[in-house]
Amino acid sequence: MLDHFSYIITVFLMVSGLYIVMARGNLIKKLIGLSIFQTSVYLLYIVPAKLVGGTAPIISPQFSVYSNPLPHVLILTAIVVGVATMALGLALAVRIREAYGSIEEDEITRLDNAAEQAETR
Amino acid sequence: MSLLAHAPALQVVLPLVSAPLAVLLRHRNAAFAVVTAGAWAAFAAAIALWLQVGESGVISYHIGNWAPPWGIEYRVDRLTSFVLLLVSGMASIVLPYSRASIEREIPRELHYLYYAMFGLCLTGLLGMTITGDAFNIFVFLEISSLSTYVLIGLGRDRRALSASYRYLIMGSIGATFIVLGIGFLYLMTGTLNLADMAVRIRDIESSRPVLAALAFLTVGISLKVALFPLHQWLPNAYTYAPSAVTAFLAATATKVSVYVLIRFYFSVFGESLVFAKLPLPEIMLLLSLLGMFAANFIAIFQDNLKRLFAYSSVGQIGYITLGLSFDSFNGLAASIVHLFNHGIAKGAIFLLIGGIVAAGAKAGTGPLPLSFDRLAGLSRRMPLTCFGIVIAGLSLIGVPGTAGFVSKWYLILAAMDKGQWWLVAAILASSLLAVAYVWRFVEAAYFRPAADEVRREAPLSMLLPAWLLVLGSIWFGLDTSVTLGSALDAAQHLIGSKP
């Protein structure tokens, strides 16, 4: 059980992140959930790549244990993507707040439905 | 080395470079020129690649001369070049159109950003298509997705913002699922190169992580494909995005995602795993049928023309995935050719709808002149626009002589190969639903009395690109050497010889 503790944490983060995205109505909280969800994936990549005591793969007689650099690089890219997503999501939340006066999903849906009914009439 | 040898790289790099240039230039005309030039160059590269693949088979291009599986490989086969043709072709047509269209839909000072985002979106879609590297797919997917969210958010209605936000959440979940799937595959195979992965996966294909990867990839990509019932982001996003954006996305974004699905199913996991050992075809068949009927049925009752055709897109995607679920030569060919045929017909319709919006904005009748009341008697005001929508609508229905008929023919043939007569009946019945929603437009535009009968067509720079696609959806119904030829070749390449 303890051998797999990193995976357990990964799965816990993944599920709780996804739960927050679905269950919360506040646009900012949703983004926080999304961020947690994405972070869990970073862990999933990094954990198997890291060896205890391993270093970057530098050819040198002092080191014999290396961590796999590829997942690290991939996740660096993924983090950049995650940051961009977060920035865009927050920017949208700001714009929504300006346009609707609220960042609660229920309120926005209510306003949208009202607008729709006004159009069809 | 000649320029032609670098066509695979240029395919992606040219639009990629055009985007930051557009931002640096900071002027809408200059940005327009740069990004359009980038798209046209990409289109030229796509044509070159298509011809080259036809002559010499699969092209493998090594980025930075690093040999695969260590370096990133761009791999162009029949299917790839066909999808590249669709994506870059649509961009080349939509960009000139957008100049007049966004004039009325997006504030002027944001125009250069619009072109930059368009260039990035195009880059992402082309990159997803051409790359032979699993993680690269994710990166390009996010490039196209992030720029798509921005493009949708540029819509005038404030609902564009909430639609964009919802798509961002759904899309990011989908993309994260895809990375998860790719991560599992990488952990199991130790490679990211798709071709290499396909070889290494053979020995471990029933292991649990591989199955988990398949599940994550299927769900994640299906979200981007908008496979029913994962389509909820689509109707609002299409309805409130600027017209040109809707047209481009409807014609390309979901199609490229379908392409990625095909790639993973047939080129990585292999059909024996996906279709023979798992109940995936049954599930996909069911969801496709549900999509075909539910979405087409919902479409009939929409009051907003754009939303009507957005739901119709969900239904049409059902046809594409239905073809996939057959796991047969004819089914796959039907899916691939329908990618293209539906793309141009739906693109044409959304471009023409953009014309209605533009003409309405000019006349000052308010923000969204797309409810059926406002469309009454439209044929007297905009005869060319209305006629174009009808023709493209006929292609959606699948009337013989239009491109849609070709796809329908192969889809039914595939159902008959399986001996499933009830499926034949279901496909035909759902296409009757398409008749119903297209005819709602016909009756509103042609039979209801018009408020005024002043002729007010959209500007020529919008009509021409739209009509190019309208004529395309007839042309590709009569001369199918490019479309069907590519699809049959691609299906043969993916699934082996004709059964």
Added chain:
Amino acid sequence: MTAADFILVALALPLLGGLGIVLAGKQPNLREGVTLTTAALLFYCVLQLLDPVLAGQHPAVTLLEPLPGLPVAFSVEPLGMIFALIASGLWIVNSVYSIGYMRGNGEANQTRFYLCFALAISAALAIAFAANLLTLFLFYEVLTLITYPLVTHAGSDKAKNGGRVYLAILMGTSVLFLLPAVIFTWHAAGTTEFRAGGILPADLAPATVCLLLALFMFGIGKAALMPFHRWLPAAMVAPTPVSALLHAVAVVKAGVFSVLKVIIYVFGLEALAGATGWLVAIAGFTIVAASIVALSADNLKRRLAYSTVSQLSYVVLAAALLAPLSVIGAALHIAAHAFGKITLFFAAGSIYTAAHKTEVSQLDGIGRRMPWTMVAFGVGALSMIGLPPAAGFVSKWYLVSGAFAAQHWLALAVVLASTLLNAGYFLPIVYRAFFRPLSADAEAHPHGEAPWPIVVALSLTAAGTVALFFFPDVPLALARQLVVAP
């Protein structure tokens, strides 16, 4: 020019004519001149094809190949020749009539009307010359769509609803039944080309053959087999020239023509032996039932519409009997019914134009005011009933002989009953028109004959109906080729 060239020219001419009609749209006289010239040239082109076909040749041409192995191709065989001759020949007469009718009634959007008309003729000819099922299906659908604006020409709510029924039934049947039938034929036979003796593999199970036949027969909704006949009366909201040419000639004949083509060239008469009993029954039922409805219809065009439903099933019945003589009868009936029914519709339109009357009960004594119209109507009625000296007699003769030869007593009984019913709903109109006194209302509104183009047109078709009785040589020769092995 070779015969194959004439096929392409014949198909292209109405399209060019349509272009001319649009260009001349602002000047009505020029526009109608274009229509008439095109029609005359077209008839000339079709006539050029007659000699080779009579000599036993089948000129053919391939246009393009949208699906591998499935070209859009044309080939002229005897049956198609009959259909093409009728469609192109009657277009001339009908154009003359249209000019009188459309101007007499001050109809709107006349340019669109003439344009769609020309396009519909082109589609009808393409059906006539179709060399395979795909081509037939393609232009069958085109014909449906191109005639939709004609049916809904008035633009009123009534026209819209009529158009809905028209489109729903014709599109619905063709998409749900005909398309799978075509694809199944391709799936089973590997070709959709029309060939004498049929193309289906011999090892098809009888039940499959029956099912496929049912898909074809009900899928060809234009043949108006019950229960898919409702579009025909619904389409009567169209202006009378449309009803006349399209619903007495081009559209409905495209339907029964397709039925004959499928039975003769896809299944083959021998291969169907024993599989058509139900079809005879349904066609017989349609004949009798539609006649009974016609009997009780007071609206003249509605009565004619149901009469058409019934007469179309004559062709289906004759084909379903599978006897060589009855197949000749079926082919002849396409021609005979076309001439007779167009005369009747012309007369109905003439009455509407001159007297603004639409109901049978209003026609008392009208024969004295409109003698030409009502005499022509009488000739058409004789042809429908099948009495000499009208064309209907000849086709009915072959049909009855075929039923005798096949020993099919049910079919004979149906023909006999329907003859009586036909007489029952047509002769009272003729009687009313000539032997009843004018009603008081009619006395107060004097009127004469319809405008001269109308009178000329209906006299010509009435004369044609009689001429076909005395000189049926050409259609007969063509029809005989159908059943004689080449």
